[in-house]
Amino acid sequence: MNTPRSTGDLLEVEGLTCRFAGVTAVDDLSFRVKAGEIKAVIGPNGAGKSTLFNMIAGVTRPTDGAIKFDGARIDRLPTHARARRGIARTFQNLQIFCEMSVLENVMVGRHLRGRATTLSALLHIPSVGAEERAMEATAMALLERFGLAAKAGLPAGSLAFGQMKVLELARALACEPRLLLLDEPAAGLPHAEADKMAETIRDLNRDGMTVLLVEHNMRMVMSLSHDILVLNNGRRIAEGTAEEVRRHPEVLSAYLGEEAVDA
Amino acid sequence: MASIEAKTGPMTHSRLPRRGLSRHARLALVWLALAAVPFVVPNAYWISLANLALINLVLIASLNLLMGYGGQISLAHAGFFGLGAYASGILNVRYGLPPWAGLPAAAVVAGLGALLIGIPALRLRGHYLAMATLGWNAILVVFFTQLVGLTGGPNGLLGVAPFSIFGHALDTEAKAFPLAWAVAFLVMLAISNLLASRIGRSIRAVATNELGAQSLGIDSFRTKLAVFVLSAGMAGIAGSLYVHINQYASPETFGIAPSIMLLVMVAIGGAGTFYGPMLGALIYTAVPQILLDYEDAELMLFGLGLLVVLILFPRGLAGIPAALAGLVRRRRA
Ligand SMILES: Nc1ncnc2c1ncn2[C@@H]1O[C@H](COP(=O)(O)OP(=O)(O)OP(=O)(O)O)[C@@H](O)[C@H]1O
Ligand SMILES: [Mg+2]
Numbered sequence: 001m002n003t004p005r006s007t008g009d010l011l012e013v014e015g016l017t018c019r020f021a022g023v024t025a026v027d028d029l030s031f032r033v034k035a036g037e038i039k040a041v042i043g044p045n046g047a048g049k050s051t052l053f054n055m056i057a058g059v060t061r062p063t064d065g066a067i068k069f070d071g072a073r074i075d076r077l078p079t080h081a082r083a084r085r086g087i088a089r090t091f092q093n094l095q096i097f098c099e100m101s102v103l104e105n106v107m108v109g110r111h112l113r114g115r116a117t118t119l120s121a122l123l124h125i126p127s128v129g130a131e132e133r134a135m136e137a138t139a140m141a142l143l144e145r146f147g148l149a150a151k152a153g154l155p156a157g158s159l160a161f162g163q164m165k166v167l168e169l170a171r172a173l174a175c176e177p178r179l180l181l182l183d184e185p186a187a188g189l190p191h192a193e194a195d196k197m198a199e200t201i202r203d204l205n206r207d208g209m210t211v212l213l214v215e216h217n218m219r220m221v222m223s224l225s226h227d228i229l230v231l232n233n234g235r236r237i238a239e240g241t242a243e244e245v246r247r248h249p250e251v252l253s254a255y256l257g258e259e260a261v262d263a
Numbered sequence: 264m265a266s267i268e269a270k271t272g273p274m275t276h277s278r279l280p281r282r283g284l285s286r287h288a289r290l291a292l293v294w295l296a297l298a299a300v301p302f303v304v305p306n307a308y309w310i311s312l313a314n315l316a317l318i319n320l321v322l323i324a325s326l327n328l329l330m331g332y333g334g335q336i337s338l339a340h341a342g343f344f345g346l347g348a349y350a351s352g353i354l355n356v357r358y359g360l361p362p363w364a365g366l367p368a369a370a371v372v373a374g375l376g377a378l379l380i381g382i383p384a385l386r387l388r389g390h391y392l393a394m395a396t397l398g399w400n401a402i403l404v405v406f407f408t409q410l411v412g413l414t415g416g417p418n419g420l421l422g423v424a425p426f427s428i429f430g431h432a433l434d435t436e437a438k439a440f441p442l443a444w445a446v447a448f449l450v451m452l453a454i455s456n457l458l459a460s461r462i463g464r465s466i467r468a469v470a471t472n473e474l475g476a477q478s479l480g481i482d483s484f485r486t487k488l489a490v491f492v493l494s495a496g497m498a499g500i501a502g503s504l505y506v507h508i509n510q511y512a513s514p515e516t517f518g519i520a521p522s523i524m525l526l527v528m529v530a531i532g533g534a535g536t537f538y539g540p541m542l543g544a545l546i547y548t549a550v551p552q553i554l555l556d557y558e559d560a561e562l563m564l565f566g567l568g569l570l571v572v573l574i575l576f577p578r579g580l581a582g583i584p585a586a587l588a589g590l591v592r593r594r595r596a
Contacts, residue, residue, distance in 0.1 A: 083480035095475035121460035
C-alpha cells in the first residue's frame with residue numbers, strides 16, 4: 001500500500017546545520033523528500049524538528065548547508081518567496097489571523113493567486129471585484145470541505161483549538177502548494193479529531209500532495225508515512241519505513257522514557 | 264496540479280449573506296448628507312470649520328489606514344501633511360504652478376518623504392517606525408522653519424493662490440467646500456476599495472500576524488512600506504487642500520504635537536473602523552473651538568478623553584454600537 005505515486009526529489013536537504021548560542025539544534029542533516037510521498041520527521045522534544053521546518057520555510061537562517069526545492073537552491077530566499085515557489089506550512093503554535101474572520105483567513109491564503117495591485121485596488125477596477133468574488137468562493141468551498149462553513153463569518157480567534165488547527169490547514173491549502181509542511185497537526189487534539197486529521201492528510205496525499213510531517217502521535221505517523229526520519233539532538237539516528245524505524249535500536253533507546261514506538 | 268476551484272466544483276450557493284447596503288452605497292449616502300452642511304449652518308465661519316473637518320478627516324482616515332489596519336505607528340503624519348502643504352504652496356508661490364498641479368505633487372512629495380524614512384525603519388523588526396518618524400517630524404519642522412527662502416520660515420508661506428475651476432477662483436469658504444467635500448470622498452472611497460481587496464487583506468494580515476502572513480507568500484516589508492507611503496501621500500493631499508483653501512501655511516501646524524493629536528483622534532474615533540475617523544475629525548475640529556480661551560488645556564483634555572474612551576470602549580467611539588450589542592447579548596444569555 002504505502003507507496004508514493006511518483007519519483008523524483010521535490011525537496012533536498014544537504015548538510016543542514018543550525019546553531020543557536022550554545023545549542024546545535026540541527027546538526028549536518030541530509031535527507032530527501034520525494035514528490036508525492038508523506039515523509040515524517042519524529043524525535044523527542046528538542047530534537048530539532050521545528051528548527052528544521054523553520055529553516056525549510058525560511059524563518060530561521062541555517063548556519064550551514066543547502067536546501068533545494070524542485071532542483072533549485074532556496075536557502076537564501078525570504079519566507080514569502082519560498083511560499084511563492086510552492087511551500088506552504090502550518091505551525092506548531094498556531095499563527096492564525098485572530099481578528100480576521102474565518103473566511104478572510106482562508107482568503108489571505110489565496111493572496112498569491114490574486115492579481116490586484118495597490119493601484120487597481122484603490123481604483124476598484126472591475127477585475128478586482130471579480131477576483132474578490134472568485135477568492136471568496138474558493139475559500140468558502142475549502143471551509144465547506146473542512147466543515148467550517150458555518151463559522152465563516154466569525155472571528156478566527158473565537159474558534160475552538162481543534163477548529164483553528166483545521167483552519168490553518170485550510171489556509172495553507174488555499175495556496176495550492178506543492179509541498180505541505182505540517183508541524184504537529186494532531187497535537188492537542190482529542191482522539192477522534194486526530195484521526196480525522198490523519199484521514200484528511202491521507203486524502204490530500206492521494207490527490208498528489210507531497211507532505212513533510214512532524215508529529216508525536218505515533219499511531220498517526222506509523223499509519224500515514226511512506227518514509228520516516230528520526231532525529232535526536234539534531235542528528236539523524238534512523239530513516240526508513242515504519243517497520244524499519246520501529247525496530248531500530250537507537251530509536252528505541254532515544255524514546256526510552258519518552259513514549260512507546262508502537263502503532 | 265488541478266486547481267482548487269476545479270476540484271471543489273461550482274459554489275454559487277456558498278456566498279455569505281450580505282446585510283443591508285453595499286459599502287459604496289453607504290459611503291455615497293453619508294456624503295450626500297454631508298453635502299447639506301453649507302445650507303444648514305448659520306454662517307461662513309461654520310463652513311470654514313466644515314472645510315477644516317474634511318481636511319482633518321483625510322488626515323485621520325489615512326493615519327487610520329496605517330495604524331488601525333496596518334498596525335504601524337507613525338508620529339510624522341503632521342510632518343507629511345506639512346510636506347504636502349509646502350510642496351503645493353511653494354510650487355504655486357515660487358514657481359507659479361497652478362494648485363491643480365500642486366495637489367498630485369503634494370501626494371508624491373509626502374510619499375517620497377515616507378519612503379525615505381520607511382525603507383530603513385521598516386527593515387528592522389519591531390516598532391522602530393514610531394521612533395524614526397518622531398525624529399523625522401522634528402527634522403521636517405526644522406526644514407519648514409529654516410528654509411526661509413522657500414517656506415517663508417516662522418512667518419509662514421504667504422500669498423498662496425486658491426484652487427480655481429474654469430477661471431473661477433474657489434476663494435471663499437462656501438466655494439471651497441465642494442472641493443474639500445469631493446476630495447475627502449475620493450480618499451474615503453479609495454481606502455474602502457483598498458480594504459476590500461487582496462491588498463487590504465494582506466495589510467491587515469501583516470498587522471495581525473506577520474509570520475503567518477509571510478508563510479502565505481506576503482512580502483511583509485513591502486506591504487508595510489506601501490501602506491506607510493500611501494498613508495503619507497494622502498496626508499500630502501490634505502496638505503495641498505489646506506494650503507490653497509487657507510492660502511497660508513506656517514510650521515507650527517505641522518509639528519510633533521499635532522502628529523500626536525492625530526494619533527489620539529484615530530484611537531478615539533476607533534482604530535481599524537472605517538467610519539471612526541469621521542468622529543475623530545469632528546472632535547479634533549470642534550474641541551479647540553470650544554476651548555478657544557484655554558489652549559493649554561487642550562492636550563491634557565484630549566489625553567484624558569483618550570484614556571476614558573479606551574478604557575470604556577477599547578475599539579473607540581465607532582466601536583460603541585458593537586460593544587452595546589455585545590452587552591445586550593450577554594444580558595439575554
Ligand atoms: N530561537 C532559539 N534560540 C535558541 N535555542 C533555540 C531556539 N529555537 C530552538 N532552540 C533550541 O533548539 C533545540 C531544538 O528545538 P526545536 O524547537 O527545533 O525542537 P522540536 O524537535 O521541534 O521539539 P518539540 O517536539 O518540543 O516541538 C532545542 O534545544 C531548543 O531549545
Ligand atoms: Mg517543535
